[in-house]
Amino acid sequence: MMNFLNTLDRRWIFLAMALCVGVPILVIGLTGYTFPETPTPLAEAFFNEVDTAGEAKGRRANILVALDFDPASAGELNPMAVSLVHQCAQKGHRMYFISLWPVGPQMIMESVDKVIKRHYPEMVYGEDYVNLGFKAGNEQVIKVMGIDLTTEFRTDVEGTTLSKIPMMQGITNLEDFDLIAEISAGYPGSKEWVLYAATQYNIPFVSGMTGVQAPQLYPYFPNQLQGLLGAIKGAAEYEFLVNNWVREDAMAKVLEAGGFPESKAMETAAALASKPQQVSTWTVTAEASTLGPEAKTKLIELATAPIPGEYLEGQRRMGPQLFAHLLMVFLIILGNVIFFAQRRRGGGA
């Protein structure tokens, strides 16, 4: 046995990994079950920064959304991009999409299709969001954008001159954005945005990135990087926060329309969203007497409606992640058992 383990063909390890990843994907795909997420302060910081963007200036925020990744890392990063667009859309921020990666425009289109076109059809292209597409030149593009954005981006992806796009009025350089939100898979990515935009012009900057990149970016948090999402874990935490907030926000809007004061509406919505099954009971209490029957129905609907699948990708992917990590722990223990057994026999390592 020990001989077999000692000369273990790595294809056995590959097979075990394939099962640990593949089986949970199938099970979660069939049942829709997700593991509970506890958001870390890093994800909360990311969420809060997007949430409060533009508040200091008392205006609708201009968010530069840079999606610098490709299909290879989309599994890890796409849920972050989708949640980011989801939060911005619900909050009513203006989104300016760009990419420093050649295949980035596809990633932008995917997020726009999944969130804006499907769930926020009222958003108008050119007024609420614009796709400036890909620009070659890596960090040079960021440097130039800091001085004059129109030098690098003369048209959007559809070829419309920027001066003809309403939401581009008053946007001349990076300093006209209230926040830069970036999703990065490598170079050029988070580090370049920190060095050449966030630090140079003191612009709030949040970034989501692959797991291997995250350790390199921790030193910049929280001074030059105000929010950080690392790997699918960060994506799942952020997704969890956004989904909860979106539900609460939608419910608060119904309550506000029904005569609740703003702060009371948010408070009640948060309490109701945490216990969706009790909403129907609540609607018959005296507290809900100001609400009309339509509002009550809407409220119950919002509290109990299932979250669309595209907003659960991150949390669903934590299932395979869990089993893969457990396998890694098992393999490390196994490797050490073999190592010590060999040493006892005098084999050494």
Next chain:
Amino acid sequence: MLQMKKRNTLPALACATFAVLVSLLAASVEAAPPEPPTNLAAIDKPWDGGGVVFVTWDASTTPIDQLQGYEILAKDLGQTPVELADQTAEQADLEAKDQTETILEGEGVAPQEARQRARIAEEADPAVPVVEPTTWQSLGIISATETSYEATGLEKDRQYIFTVRSIGSDKSLSMMTTPTEPVVPEAAWFNLSKLPLLIALCVISFAVLLFVVLARGGMPMNIRTIAGLKAVDEAVGRATEMGRSILYINGIQDMDDLQTVAGVTVLGHVSKTAAEYDAKIEVPTSRSLVMTAARETVQSSYFSAGRPDAYNPDLIYYVTDEQFGFVAYVSGMMTREKPAACFYMGSFFAESLILAETGNSVGAIQIAGTANPSQLPFFVAACDYTLIGEEFFAASAYLSGQPDQLGSLKGQDIGKMLAGLFIIVGVVLATIQAITGSSGLEDAVNYLKEVILGS
């Protein structure tokens, strides 16, 4: 009658008293708006990169506990005269474009095509959209305890006027102060905020040059043994003995990345050793410019090894810029050809582990070097030797053994000592400040953080 009058007076008095009370109550609810601040002034920030204006004022006479803060507003008055002249020229260009469109249409070109051609002309020489003098734009709201504001993000060479208003704790707004005189946030000829960086640059450069000169003058320079570089000869020798090739990967970035340049430098030494041992070295590259540089270097190495005839440029070739396309090619090649030695020197990303594990599976001796900290763990786990960060940059000096190159490493150490000194000073100051709460030390720590490190 009198009685009647008396009877009627009481309710009237009650009504009047009620009305006075109500109006008093209303007055207390709708408190008077706060007073605006006074003595507003705005000056262009001197010695900066442009686009920044300091706005100062005297606090409002409204008690601070009744204030939420101050709102700073700016109005863009447009360009300065020189820029206006440029803009007039641009306007003329725009008009010319319109004329082009009309002429094209007149020449029988379809209107849409005419518009398209005119658009292409516009793209080729885009006119900056003319921004008319705008209305007041809020720059931000700051605490009522502050009496100054640094307005950033303004455009250089445009004129701005500023005003400030107080915001009451009940969100009522004061009148705006009289606007300031127009200010142009010009760029100075030198950005003083970057002076600490310039000094650091000069000190480090001076230290490097000083030790280069000293080394040339005969000062002995010692460098510790770097196992990964010492193993180069062993790896090349092994490949020769086994009759298999050497694979050299120069990272996946272009020549503008210094890691690629450092990788090409190491390639020079490896290929020279390979030429001396008569081993075959293969260099697939991910960028065409790297291919050209690598060919030059390898050719030169074969010349200096006295074997120009053995140089084969076809072994240094371009594969693809696409990261995983490149990895797929190299992994496939490794599995088929089973190189005896693999070198990974340059900037690597997710492909690092795929390459190193494939190399490990074919039993190659592997030496890696990168300055991407996130990839170091993968190389350390899968390779025999790894050059970590600065070791990789020191490789050129180490391998060449030239005194001036080694001297530069010594100069680099001075920079490291300086960085260490600043870290110790900063840590000590911040710790003492945290214990004593001294405001003087707090200023010193802030100066270190904001001015020196912020440059």
Next chain:
Amino acid sequence: MQILTRFIPLLITGIAGLVMIISAFIPYTSEWGQKAGQFFNILAAFAFVLGGGNLLKVHLKKISDQSVGWGYSGVVLICFIATLFVGLFKIGAYPNPNFPNVPFSGETQGTGSWFWWAYEYVFKPLTATMFSILAFYVASAAFRAFRAKNFEAILLLGTAFIILLGSVSAGVFVTNWIPNDGPFGDLRLENLRIYIMQVFNTAGTRAIMIGIALGIASTSLKIMLGIDRSFLGSGD
């Protein structure tokens, strides 16, 4: 010849480096640095032609020599030419809505174009597959490399366990019994993971990054001043 291969390249390197440094400190020259960067982008764009030419040469030679695996070279060439043709001529691309009658106004990668199809159904799955191979290699590398050989290795091993478990819900499950708000709340695996990443990892990464930054500064200076010419093929 020496002038062309040594002196001029070194002069260009020195001047470009100097321009970049000056542009960082003197606002008036900030656009010079930008221009130097643009020059490189122009050169890099031309290099695509060089790369394409080399690709053709290498694989045509393999086919003509009928060397081992020459069939794969045929596949490379067919894919290369087909993608180039489909992309350059915008086959199947819908016209731009702003300019519906203008030929080639459509987006190359627009939904429905052949290029988009190749991207969506060939390129995307292939790159995702290559990236996902990492999961398998990470497991085999961990099995081989994480051995408790000495004290440092034991530390590394312990940290690996905390990070691996703390990153998934298993970490929460294992240390759920420690109250999050209590004095030992930081010992919960998910909190310990963040602490390790933010404190120990940051300290180590910063040290490496300072070393790298100084290495880059010193190497740049050597290259700018022509002390290190090895990248131009001058040998040792």
